[in-house]
Amino acid sequence: MCETFNSWIVGPRHKSVISMLEDIRHKMMDRHGDMIKFVDTWISDISPMARLTLEINKEIGRKLKVNWNHDTGFEILEGEYRHIVNMANKTCSCRLWQLKGIPCQHLPISNMKMWPETNNPQIEPPEVKPMPGRPGRCRRKDKDEPRKKKWGKA
Structure with missing residues (x-):
C-alpha cells in the first residue's frame, strides 16, 4: 500500500x-x-466486484455438504476438508470471510440440500376418498345451453 500511495x-x-x-x-x-x-x-448496495465474488461463492457452495449444529454454526464438508462456519460471529475456519469481508463459498445456502437426510419412507399424499351423498353430474351446462324438455306433461 505504501508503494502504491x-x-x-x-x-x-x-x-x-x-x-x-x-x-x-x-x-x-x-x-x-x-x-x-x-x-x-x-x-445494489454491494459493489460489482463483491457481488461477482459472492455469486461465484454461491455456485461453489451449492455443491458442498452442509451439517447444522442446531445453534448458530454449520460444518461444511468440502471433499476431505471440513470448515466450521459461525453465522453469529460471521466467521469461517477458512478465514476468507474475515479477510475479505465477503462471505466465502462455505456460507450455507438455504435450499433442499440442507434438509437432513432420513431413512424413513417418503411421505405420500392421502388416498382420495369419495365424498358422502349423491355424486354430482359429470358435466355442468352453460347458462345459454338448451335444457332438456320434460316429457309427460301435456
Missing part, C-alpha cells in the same frame, strides 16, 4: 511541505468525488 503522489512529493499536503488533499478530494459518482452507478 508513493507512486500516486510522485508529483507533489518534490514540492515544499505545505504545497505537497495541499496537492495531496486536492487529489484525495477528487478521488472521493469520483468514487461517489462511481457508487451512484451501482444497481
Whole structure:
C-alpha cells in the first residue's frame, strides 16, 4: 500500500511541505468525488466486484455438504476438508470471510440440500376418498345451453 500511495503522489512529493499536503488533499478530494459518482452507478448496495465474488461463492457452495449444529454454526464438508462456519460471529475456519469481508463459498445456502437426510419412507399424499351423498353430474351446462324438455306433461 505504501508503494502504491508513493507512486500516486510522485508529483507533489518534490514540492515544499505545505504545497505537497495541499496537492495531496486536492487529489484525495477528487478521488472521493469520483468514487461517489462511481457508487451512484451501482444497481445494489454491494459493489460489482463483491457481488461477482459472492455469486461465484454461491455456485461453489451449492455443491458442498452442509451439517447444522442446531445453534448458530454449520460444518461444511468440502471433499476431505471440513470448515466450521459461525453465522453469529460471521466467521469461517477458512478465514476468507474475515479477510475479505465477503462471505466465502462455505456460507450455507438455504435450499433442499440442507434438509437432513432420513431413512424413513417418503411421505405420500392421502388416498382420495369419495365424498358422502349423491355424486354430482359429470358435466355442468352453460347458462345459454338448451335444457332438456320434460316429457309427460301435456
